[in-house]
Amino acid sequence: MSARERDFAFMQEVLGAFQRMGTLESGSIRAVAQKFGMTRTKVRKILITLGALASPLPDEAVALRDKGLTVQQIAAKLGLATSTVSTYLPYATVLYKGEERSANALRIKGFRQKLGTISQKQLGQAGKRNSVRPAQICSSHVLQEADLWSEGIFKPHKQQETSMEFEPKERKVMKLHLELNTEGLSKKNWNILRKYSDVNQGISRDLLAPAEMTLHALHFVIMQSFGWLNGHLHHFALEEKEMQALTSGNLRKFLDWVGLYFRFPISDNSDIYWDDNFAGDRSFRNWLREKYTAPYDYKGQSEHFMLARMKALEFISQHRHLRVYSSFQDWMAAGQPNMDAVSSTKRIEEVSLEEADRVFEEPVGQLIERLTLAEVLGYSDGWQVDATAFHKEAMIRYERNLPRLEKLLQDMRDATWLKAHPNAKSFNGKPVAPGQSQVDELISKHMLQNELRQMNLEAIPVTNRLQYQYDYGDGWEVTVFCEGIFNQENSSKPASEISEQVYQVQKTGKPLCIAMDGKRLLDDVGGIGGYCNFLSTINGKNATAKQEMKEWARGLDWTGRRCSPDKLL
Numbered sequence: 001m002s003a004r005e006r007d008f009a010f011m012q013e014v015l016g017a018f019q020r021m022g023t024l025e026s027g028s029i030r031a032v033a034q035k036f037g038m039t040r041t042k043v044r045k046i047l048i049t050l051g052a053l054a055s056p057l058p059d060e061a062v063a064l065r066d067k068g069l070t071v072q073q074i075a076a077k078l079g080l081a082t083s084t085v086s087t088y089l090p091y092a093t094v095l096y097k098g099e100e101r102s103a104n105a106l107r108i109k110g111f112r113q114k115l116g117t118i119s120q121k122q123l124g125q126a127g128k129r130n131s132v133r134p135a136q137i138c139s140s141h142v143l144q145e146a147d148l149w150s151e152g153i154f155k156p157h158k159q160q161e162t163s164m165e166f167e168p169k170e171r172k173v174m175k176l177h178l179e180l181n182t183e184g185l186s187k188k189n190w191n192i193l194r195k196y197s198d199v200n201q202g203i204s205r206d207l208l209a210p211a212e213m214t215l216h217a218l219h220f221v222i223m224q225s226f227g228w229l230n231g232h233l234h235h236f237a238l239e240e241k242e243m244q245a246l247t248s249g250n251l252r253k254f255l256d257w258v259g260l261y262f263r264f265p266i267s268d269n270s271d272i273y274w275d276d277n278f279a280g281d282r283s284f285r286n287w288l289r290e291k292y293t294a295p296y297d298y299k300g301q302s303e304h305f306m307l308a309r310m311k312a313l314e315f316i317s318q319h320r321h322l323r324v325y326s327s328f329q330d331w332m333a334a335g336q337p338n339m340d341a342v343s344s345t346k347r348i349e350e351v352s353l354e355e356a357d358r359v360f361e362e363p364v365g366q367l368i369e370r371l372t373l374a375e376v377l378g379y380s381d382g383w384q385v386d387a388t389a390f391h392k393e394a395m396i397r398y399e400r401n402l403p404r405l406e407k408l409l410q411d412m413r414d415a416t417w418l419k420a421h422p423n424a425k426s427f428n429g430k431p432v433a434p435g436q437s438q439v440d441e442l443i444s445k446h447m448l449q450n451e452l453r454q455m456n457l458e459a460i461p462v463t464n465r466l467q468y469q470y471d472y473g474d475g476w477e478v479t480v481f482c483e484g485i486f487n488q489e490n491s492s493k494p495a496s497e498i499s500e501q502v503y504q505v506q507k508t509g510k511p512l513c514i515a516m517d518g519k520r521l522l523d524d525v526g527g528i529g530g531y532c533n534f535l536s537t538i539n540g541k542n543a544t545a546k547q548e549m550k551e552w553a554r555g556l557d558w559t560g561r562r563c564s565p566d567k568l569l
Contacts, residue, residue: 039473049090122276172211172487181477189532196535203518209511216369220291227520232471235366251351259308265360294509298370304452324355375459377482474527513568522558
């Protein structure tokens with residue numbers, strides 16, 4: 001059987017699992033993805049390719065692909081987000097399964113142009129919010145992000161570029177340790193890492209970072225630090241102990257913290273990845289540096305407290321009861337009964353977070369990335385008491401600001417309507433005078449970002465460790481440790497050997513790597529095990545395989561060169 005035939009047979013297996021009635025995977029993209037160890041995006045593309053799901057893309061998208069246009073070119077031509085086209089465009093040929101990359105797939109990918117490859121990997125593009133998206137659980141009275149952007153009323157602008165220096169006393173600095181999860185790695189692979197990737201104890205980075213850096217910016221720091229290309233989904237999360245302390249492992253209590261620490265678990269990628277706008281017209285690494293250099297800002301919509309809280313309350317009001325399913329392991333242990341035997345209906349107050357993970361398509365517990373490091377990391381004893389008071393104040397603030405927000409949202413709808421009807425003679429019973437720019441008047445009266453930002457509350461730190469996940473298929477996991485905070489007021493003083501480095505971060509507003517263990521990694525290699533196989537191949541005796549693998553890696557911006565810590569960021 002040829003490689004193409006094997007891949008097509010595998011696709012048929014995926015389709016069969018999705019369509020087979022009476023199984024846990026029946027009709028569930030999430031369950032199929034878990035069964036085959038793949039991402040949900042790949043499962044969805046397989047089902048679209050085989051005709052089991054209808055693609056929301058117009059037929060023109062496939063025609064343009066067949067003419068040789070890239071995903072990015074198709075997205076630009078149709079006015080869609082690159083992520084939308086990539087997700088819903090059927091495969092032109094059969095695909096590889098999980099991390100098992102065929103030599104042909106590697107060859108094809110290896111000969112791509114480097115910058116073009118990185119650009120196409122971006123999950124979304126700023127300014128293109130009119131993409132086709134699955135329906136969300138949300139009623140019509142909440143103004144959706146697409147309503148705000150699609151008419152061109154509010155256009156996101158580029159992050160401010162700056163070369164300014166700041167007074168050292170204005171900036172707290174955190175010492176962070178970033179450790180890649182290598183649990184379960186074999187002794188053989190450890191030897192490969194030590195021999196070929198300069199690894200001593202583990203793959204890690206020690207950083208000094210401004211405390212006002214957002215988690216959004218920290219994501220880009222991690223991309224730069226570990227050599228990834230920002231082309232896959234990611235999220236930050238609390239560790240189990242802190243998550244349990246905040247939510248008691250309960251969905252209803254978790255929803256009370258949405259907008260303060262957590263995202264609502266039905267996300268809009270075009271909003272979360274608002275800053276993925278690399279166009280391939282300059283160095284990717286320089287583009288990354290702009291993302292994590294002060295001043296920091298967050299220009300998405302859904303993570304602001306008021307909108308997120310409104311969405312959570314709406315979900316609670318619409319879903320007093322939820323249908324929940326047993327875990328895959330429990331289903332197997334029960335002898336694979338039909339779906340009714342492994343599901344039950346519960347009041348929302350009775351649903352655990354573990355069960356909620358099988359209700360929502362997105363992982364429950366993702367941290368909102370507008371939060372700064374200082375709002376999450378560096379907690380002190382008694383933080384739970386402070387968190388309770390913080391939550392109480394937030395609920396009071398929400399009720400107080402709700403009329404203001406509802407008026408703002410209605411004005412935005414009015415502005416959208418007026419924009420779409422420039423020749424209207426009247427609006428809401430009032431005449432529209434010729435030449436009057438009522439749209440501009442509404443816009444100047446209510447700048448959405450500024451209004452929402454003013455309604456946010458400053459969170460209190462609840463942990464000293466964060467979990468970061470990137471590329472759910474490859475399964476990269478990084479633990480972020482806060483090992484110290486340096487400022488003028490507290491008693492934590494930097495050691496003499498790093499005092500100049502702390503001063504440098506305080507002065508420039510840019511993070512600095514002060515130590516690293518291991519070289520940069522690369523994307524789409526199959527996780528840490530795949531990376532070890534990659535190192536074995538390029539250092540092996542098969543000249544053809546070495547050449548093909550190196551060409552593929554260079555297409556993903558990998559050089560294999562050593563890098564000193566102070567040059568890493």
